[in-house]
Amino acid sequence: MTEQLRKSYHDELETIREMIVRMAGLVGETIPRGTEAFLAGDLATAQRIIEDDDAIDAMSVDLEERCYQVLALQQPMASDLRSITTALWMNAEIERSGDLMANIAQATRRVYGSSFGPQIRGLIAQMGEEAARLFRLAIDSYAEGNSGLAVALDDIDDRLDELHLDAIAAIFESNREQAFDLQVGVQLALVCRFYERVGDHAVNMGERVRYMVDGWLPEHSGALRARARANEPPTGDL
Amino acid sequence: MTVLGAVLLLVLLLMLVALLFGLGQRRRVNQRLDRLANRLSGVVTTASKSPFVALERLEQVIEERELRQQSREGESRYEAALETLDAGVVVVDENKEVTFANSAAAWYRDGRHSEAVVAQKLDDLLESAMQGEQFSETVTLFGPPKRILFILANPIVVDSSFTGAIAVIHDITELEQSNAIRRDFVTNISHELRTPIGAVSLLAETLIDEQEPDVIKSLGSRLFVEAERLSMTVTDLLELSEIEHSNDSEFEPISLPTVIANAHDRVRAAAAQKGVTIEIASHNKNYSVRGDRRQLTSAIFNLLDNAIKFSSPDGGAVTVGVQDVFGRAVMKITDDGIGIPRQDLDRVFERFYRVDRDRNRSSGGTGLGLSLVRHIVTNHQGHIAVDSIEGEGTTFTIELPLVSTANNYP
Numbered sequence: 001m002t003e004q005l006r007k008s009y010h011d012e013l014e015t016i017r018e019m020i021v022r023m024a025g026l027v028g029e030t031i032p033r034g035t036e037a038f039l040a041g042d043l044a045t046a047q048r049i050i051e052d053d054d055a056i057d058a059m060s061v062d063l064e065e066r067c068y069q070v071l072a073l074q075q076p077m078a079s080d081l082r083s084i085t086t087a088l089w090m091n092a093e094i095e096r097s098g099d100l101m102a103n104i105a106q107a108t109r110r111v112y113g114s115s116f117g118p119q120i121r122g123l124i125a126q127m128g129e130e131a132a133r134l135f136r137l138a139i140d141s142y143a144e145g146n147s148g149l150a151v152a153l154d155d156i157d158d159r160l161d162e163l164h165l166d167a168i169a170a171i172f173e174s175n176r177e178q179a180f181d182l183q184v185g186v187q188l189a190l191v192c193r194f195y196e197r198v199g200d201h202a203v204n205m206g207e208r209v210r211y212m213v214d215g216w217l218p219e220h221s222g223a224l225r226a227r228a229r230a231n232e233p234p235t236g237d238l
Numbered sequence: 239m240t241v242l243g244a245v246l247l248l249v250l251l252l253m254l255v256a257l258l259f260g261l262g263q264r265r266r267v268n269q270r271l272d273r274l275a276n277r278l279s280g281v282v283t284t285a286s287k288s289p290f291v292a293l294e295r296l297e298q299v300i301e302e303r304e305l306r307q308q309s310r311e312g313e314s315r316y317e318a319a320l321e322t323l324d325a326g327v328v329v330v331d332e333n334k335e336v337t338f339a340n341s342a343a344a345w346y347r348d349g350r351h352s353e354a355v356v357a358q359k360l361d362d363l364l365e366s367a368m369q370g371e372q373f374s375e376t377v378t379l380f381g382p383p384k385r386i387l388f389i390l391a392n393p394i395v396v397d398s399s400f401t402g403a404i405a406v407i408h409d410i411t412e413l414e415q416s417n418a419i420r421r422d423f424v425t426n427i428s429h430e431l432r433t434p435i436g437a438v439s440l441l442a443e444t445l446i447d448e449q450e451p452d453v454i455k456s457l458g459s460r461l462f463v464e465a466e467r468l469s470m471t472v473t474d475l476l477e478l479s480e481i482e483h484s485n486d487s488e489f490e491p492i493s494l495p496t497v498i499a500n501a502h503d504r505v506r507a508a509a510a511q512k513g514v515t516i517e518i519a520s521h522n523k524n525y526s527v528r529g530d531r532r533q534l535t536s537a538i539f540n541l542l543d544n545a546i547k548f549s550s551p552d553g554g555a556v557t558v559g560v561q562d563v564f565g566r567a568v569m570k571i572t573d574d575g576i577g578i579p580r581q582d583l584d585r586v587f588e589r590f591y592r593v594d595r596d597r598n599r600s601s602g603g604t605g606l607g608l609s610l611v612r613h614i615v616t617n618h619q620g621h622i623a624v625d626s627i628e629g630e631g632t633t634f635t636i637e638l639p640l641v642s643t644a645n646n647y648p
Binding site: 021024025029031033117120121139 | 381581629
């Protein structure tokens with residue numbers, strides 16, 4: 001009987017892992033799909049992405065409840081507890097990445113009909129590719145429990161950050177040349193920011209994976225600094 | 239009397255011993271038969287009452303086992319057959335438990351990213367099929383790589399009762415791509431030929447009733463432009479068809495740098511007019527390939543012509559370089575122009591495919607240039623690829639097999 005319970009408990013943990021991979025699959029697909037729709041001004045696909053995001057949200061709610069159930073009924077310990085809390089975090093990060101792609105789909109509508117130069121188009125295409133790549137790597141690190149890859153995500157994200165800066169500079173430049181309306185410029189800047197945020201979420205996922213595998217908490221270094229500051233004797237004149 | 243009595247007693251005693259011995263033997267046979275039946279069936283039952291009952295049970299167990307064996311052999315034969323399919327096959331029982339999945343299907347079921355999306359769709363469709371109807375869906379995956387899958391799920395009915403469902407996944411990417419190419423080709427060719435023909439007939443019609451010499455002259459020159467365009471398209475189409483049917487019997491060793499220099503001469507004026515510089519990396523090595531000089535010059539001319547057309551005006555730069563990579567000449571022609579959008583990259587070699595109709599129309603060309611180039615390269619056992627970032631530029635890479643012994647060309 002106990003053995004059967006343990007088996008269903010481990011099956012449940014496996015189901016949660018699988019649900020995360022599947023939800024991530026859906027979100028990961030919307031990154032190239034949304035980028036192509038944005039660059040092509042494809043309103044029908046943009047609409048699909050916005051609608052599909054609701055399904056992703058529903059999956060996320062299911063997943064969260066499932067995690068709470070395991071926490072309440074099985075009272076997991078050690079690595080099992082870490083894997084459940086990581087699943088909760090991953091769930092939130094993936095769901096948020098999906099929202100960002102839905103935001104890009106909404107921006108597709110807002111800039112519809114306006115054209116922007118090849119340089120900006122190229123930068124957006126590259127940001128889309130880079131964000132999709134980071135997202136996939138983050139999910140790989142989770143599925144494989146690969147903390148080495150998880151640690152590397154922060155550095156891999158540098159390229160997306162650079163592209164973001166280049167894109168903002170290009171938008172300013174185009175605005176100076178009055179290549180498009182200020183409103184379009186703002187939307188473009190927001191879209192670039194959304195991609196950059198998808199990258200940040202991937203880095204966050206990497207940190208959660210490190211916690212799952214090694215028990216490392218992301219804020220350790222900051223907490224250490226705070227403690228060091230608290231122990232320092234007060235400086236300056238009283 | 240006493241003797242007789244003693245003999246009788248002995249006989250009785252012996253008979254009793256024999257009976258007891260017989261009963262013991264019988265029980266042992268019973269037990270052994272039961273043990274055998276238990277071993278074969280894997281089920282321990284209560285001891286049989288007689289060897290005949292035990293024997294009967296043993297026969298029954300053996301028969302069941304043989305039947306199971308046969309059905310298992312049949313199943314594994316079907317499973318092995320399904321394993322050879324490119325299509326993914328998944329079978330679930332009435333409790334939605336997967337009872338069989340071939341490796342093509344397992345690739346999706348155990349996968350991540352796009353494959354996980356397919357796994358989810360599979361589950362959804364199988365669940366729908368369990369209601370007793372056929373369900374299908376076409377799934378477009380953005381990957382990369384981009385793929386189009388068709389998933390079909392059917393209920394399995396045995397003796398008019400549902401016993402589960404089966405789903406089949408077909409990869410229809412190539413089919414869809416070739417459909418799109420054919421569809422676009424028919425639309426484009428009718429457009430490319432009809433537009434100038436329409437213009438020619440309209441101009442000619444206007445010309446018939448025109449008396450004003452200036453207007454006649456203007457109409458005539460426009461008529462000439464349209465006729466020229468039509469002639470260019472027809473010439474390119476014929477050249478394409480000629481290349482498609484040409485063979486390598488007249489191929490000869492050719493110096494690639496010479497071919498590049500010849501093509502360069504043909505575009506020099508256009509480049510100067512647009513203010514684009516062409517830089518050809520000089521090589522000490524004389525790369526030699528087997529081929530048709532005219533065709534190869536035409537291919538490189540087309541690529542250079544394109545590079546100049548789409549380079550940034552005044553100050554644009556086109557570079558050409560050749561390298562020897564494992565016995566193959568790898569030539570790169572790079573421009574710093576507007577670039578090609580990602581979604582069009584795979585399609586630029588199609589006949590009449592235009593990335594941006596308006597832009598290409600104003601830049602002239604028949605829409606067959608890159609198609610010609612690809613055919614020529616393929617004819618020469620080569621390979622062509624394109625890489626581009628919008629706003630940064632485009633690089634066309636041609637790979638051709640090098641002739642091993644150098645300096646044997648004229």
